[in-house]
Amino acid sequence: MDILKKNLIISPKDNVSVALVSIKKGENFSVNGSNIVITDDIPVKHKFALESLDVGDIVTMYGVPVGKAIKSIEEGGLITTENLKHVAAPYQYKNTNYNYEKPFTNGLDRKTFLGYHRKDGQVGTSNYWIFVPMVFCQNRNLKVLKEAFEAELGFKKENPYRLKLRSLVNGNSEIPYEEEVLNQKVFNNIDGIKFLTHEGGCGGTKDDAQALVNLLAGYIKNPNVAGATVMSLGCQHAQMSMLQDALHERFSTDKPVLYFEQQQYATENNMLTEAIKETYTALEKVNQIERQPTPLSKLSIGLECGGSDGFSGITANPLMGVVSDKINAIGGKSILSEFPELCGVEQDLIDRCPNEDVAKKFIYIMESYNGQAKKVGSGFDMNPSPGNIKDGLITDAIKSAGAATKGGRAPVADVIDYGEYATKQGLNLLCTPGNDVESTTGLAGFGANIILFSTGLGTPTGNVICPVIKISSNSMLPVKMKDIIDFDAGRMISENVSQESLSEELIDLIIEVASGRHQTCATKLEQDDFIPWKRGVSL
The missing domain is CATH 3.40.50 (Rossmann fold)
Known part of the structure; x- marks a missing residue:
């Protein structure tokens, strides 16, 4: 692309051009052998007409219809929401043979990255353990666990904005920006403990619950995830059994997944204590996975x-x-x-x-x-x-x-x-x-x-x-x-x-x-x- 050009016609079929820089009214352009005089100031990134357009005429970009003129547009005039409305080309299935030539890859097939290999053949670019709530009622429990796991396993950073505020409270005009990890990382091969809080799981339709369950199952299956701790209340639409079914049937994964349902415990403390113990044991095993050339x-x-x-x-x-x-x-x-x-x-x-x-x-x-x-x-x-x-x-x-x-x-x-x-x-x-x-x-x-x-x-x-x-x-x-x-x-x-x-x-x-x-x-x-x-x- 010539950086001296002020405009770009994306497809030969197009009847508008894109301004690569701001163009002033009165400037001239030679387009396909014809001289075009710009009739409006054209802001950078906006479009101008390459021909006069009457009401009802179709504007084309990328070789496809992108709008219909609702006002007359002069050659060289600015395309705006005032003179153009959305229109899309009709479509239908046609039995055509798509011709495609693969690009030159220049030895990419010999290059590798260091990834985490999973049993199902997928490879992760990260190695996370995730905490998954089946319902929004568990968000508070995830918040408590997040504070504990991140601080004690070396994933929590000092909040730099807290440091700024502390400086102001102490009357210091010098406001530092410092970022430091509060504790040394415990598990070197784990990239983080992630907490997937959300506002769903109950109160919506059964379809909403199933959609959420499928998404959570997909996150557990994702190759960047080593395993999960699942927190449930017990009475919500998105049941743990639905997640278990999705993992075994729809998504076919056998990763380690720990399940905790609050209504089965005498106290919240009992559940969270057990969740911490079992998750920590699982993390010790997950930490044995190392990045390998891929x-x-x-x-x-x-x-x-x-x-x-x-x-x-x-x-x-x-x-x-x-x-x-x-x-x-x-x-x-x-x-x-x-x-x-x-x-x-x-x-x-x-x-x-x-x-x-x-x-x-x-x-x-x-x-x-x-x-x-x-x-x-x-x-x-x-x-x-x-x-x-x-x-x-x-x-x-x-x-x-x-x-x-x-x-x-x-x-x-x-x-x-x-x-x-x-x-x-x-x-x-x-x-x-x-x-x-x-x-x-x-x-x-x-x-x-x-x-x-x-x-x-x-x-x-x-x-x-x-x-x-x-x-x-x-x-x-x-x-x-x-x-x-x-x-x-x-x-x-x-x-x-x-x-x-x-x-x-x-x-x-x-x-x-x-x-x-x-x-x-x-x-x-x-x-x-x-x-x-x-x-x-x-x-």
Whole structure:
């Protein structure tokens, strides 16, 4: 990409262009041999028309329809929410042969990371023990246990903001920023004890309870988890027996799981004391597992975006797509989520499905989900957030066309609904909301052992068991919010660094993170996000 260019036409089929810098009214551009005069100030990341558009005309980006003009738009005019509304292309299953040429992998099949090998063949990039509540009534007990385990096992850090406040209380104008672990780590091969508090398990429908149980079972099955301690009250909808059934049948895992039901104990103290003793004994065994060299084909990469901007679909997302294609080409797995952000690119994904059954499953899930949203006066077309719109993503189809590039161009291996675990090598489509934390929660619950997360506006989102590598779509963000960004894909525009070179850099970073040699910003910030999707309307 030429950094001297001020605009970019993504596809030859497009009738709008993206401003790579702010463009002033009156500037001239030569496009396909024609001279275009800019008729409005065009903010960076926003779009301008390459031809005059009448009311009802279709606007095309990424080679697909992304909107319909609701006002006349001059050639060179700014595309806004005032003159464009969302429109998406129709789609249907067609019996087509998808032609795909695997990317050049440059010896990736010989590279390794240091991972934790599990009995079922999966490999973890971390080694966690998790505490799982079956119902929100147990959150307080988890809080008590969290304080005890983290402090005594060497995982608890001094709160730097407490130190700042202490300085102010003592009348000290010098406010220190210090971070220190309060005790030495007891178990060297355990990366942490994680606590998955939530607000579910009772009070909702039986379907809500089953969805939660499936998610918790998926977290226990995740290769980053060595085992779990399960806390239950006893009378809630989400019964421990349901979790046991899910672990044995739906998710097929035989990891060590300890169960404690409060209504079976005379006192809370009795239950927590027993939970501590049995968990500590289990941790001693888990600590015997050590990292071993592992081919990159054992990576299962979650693909996520949040706080997207007008550059996300140009730099960070396509870069993630290239990495996804390369990992899949050597036998790995990737998982593309956020179904509301696939609205408008359905036909492309359908054409890449391996057979009619998988394609029709994708169509059914998309239409059912959108239908649920419409019943309460919403819909996929209402997905873009105010931040998205401000930075150039003014329709859901524009956002989707850029978001879908995270999945690269590989054929679709499988379509999995929320509650199903990704098992097929290659690109998997997982139904989750577009909500950042609900989606990353789903990715980790249903198979990802590392997550790539693109952002243009900045978000501290992380995950409780899965390393999250934050990738900036522009080079301004890592300067402005340097403590949350791990990788700058904006260099594709700001420094003219090639996509191929950046993909190799990003894979090297993935290897360092997966091997435990490098901590992501989200991990350093202890951004242990976990929000189950209550299967209703969340975009």
